[in-house]
Amino acid sequence: EDKVVQSPLSLVVHEGDTVTLNCSYEVTNFRSLLWYKQEKKAPTFLFMLTSSGIEKKSGRLSSILDKKELFSILNITATQTGDSAVYLCAVSQGGSEKLVFGKGTKLTVNP
Amino acid sequence: NAGVTQTPKFQVLKTGQSMTLQCAQDMNHEYMSWYRQDPGMGLRLIHYSVGAGITDQGEVPNGYNVSRSTTEDFPLRLLSAAPSQTSVYFCASSQGYTAYNEQFFGPGTRLTVL
Numbered sequence: 001e002d003k004v005v006q007s008p009l010s011l012v013v014h015e016g017d018t019v020t021l022n023c024s025y026e027v028t029n030f031r032s033l034l035w036y037k038q039e040k041k042a043p044t045f046l047f048m049l050t051s052s053g054i055e056k057k058s059g060r061l062s063s064i065l066d067k068k069e070l071f072s073i074l075n076i077t078a079t080q081t082g083d084s085a086v087y088l089c090a091v092s093q094g095g096s097e098k099l100v101f102g103k104g105t106k107l108t109v110n111p
Numbered sequence: 112n113a114g115v116t117q118t119p120k121f122q123v124l125k126t127g128q129s130m131t132l133q134c135a136q137d138m139n140h141e142y143m144s145w146y147r148q149d150p151g152m153g154l155r156l157i158h159y160s161v162g163a164g165i166t167d168q169g170e171v172p173n174g175y176n177v178s179r180s181t182t183e184d185f186p187l188r189l190l191s192a193a194p195s196q197t198s199v200y201f202c203a204s205s206q207g208y209t210a211y212n213e214q215f216f217g218p219g220t221r222l223t224v225l
Contacts, residue, residue: 009151031211042201042216043154088153092210097161098169099144099210103153 002027004091006102014110017079021105023089024071033065033072036088038104043088046074079109112137115217117202123223124192132187132220134202142205143185144214147171147198154201160185161208192224 004025013019025033032050036043047056049065049072056063060079065072076083086104093100118133136143144159146169156169160179174196176188185204189196199221203214 006153031209034213042218043214044216045213048213090154090214094209094211097142097159097167097209098156099214100156100170101146101154103151 002100004089004100004102006089006105008105009103010106012108012110013079015080018077019079019107021074021087022071023102025091026070027091027093027100029094031092031094034090035063035074037085038088039085081109081111083107084109115202115204115215117217117220119220121221123225125225126193128192130189132200134185134217135183136204138204139182140204140206141208142210144203145187146201148201149198194224197224198222
């Protein structure tokens with residue numbers, strides 16, 4: 001059965017902390033891994049990863065994929081209260097054209 | 112561009128009623144999909160379409176029908192609503208014919224079935 005597992009499910013930190021969110025997957029015919037941020041509304045796109053070892057960065061956020069060990073991490077440095085959200089990981093599969101989501105990590109950043 | 116639009120934003124149904132959730136996009140995307148989101152469950156794929164006239168089932172298709180007569184529109188029909196269908200529904204679209212690329216999500220429809 002195809003699955004995407006995110007950990008931890010929830011995380012509470014203080015402003016300024018650095019956090020690492022994990023996403024592991026077991027899917028057939030992997031094509032890409034995507035990260036989304038969801039604050040009380042629709043998910044918004046953060047990164048798409050297709051190749052191992054190539055870091056994607058956007059400001060304080062960065063992500064990397066390991067296709068051998070079947071996981072990805074999302075790092076957020078110098079967290080701010082505006083980073084509080086649910087972070088979703090999804091994996092796309094070739095052939096079936098389906099996107100499989102993990103359950104998400106709820107991040108709370110306290111001032 | 113309006114992006115992906117969904118109507119209605121909120122809906123309350125009684126068990127057994129039917130209704131259609133509307134989804135439209137103006138980005139000329141071929142790939143469109145419907146998800147439901149329940150607390151602690153992430154997003155689960157209901158149905159998807161890789162172009163006009165082509166639809167397929169996702170992870171949780173039971174109780175839902177879709178059709179895709181145009182590139183722009185992808186309505187989701189609840190045939191006989193059940194309390195288990197209480198959820199937030201998101202429509203999404205992406206470039207090309209696959210789920211490979213960034214998905215653009217609509218604002219969601221919060222559905223309650225009594």
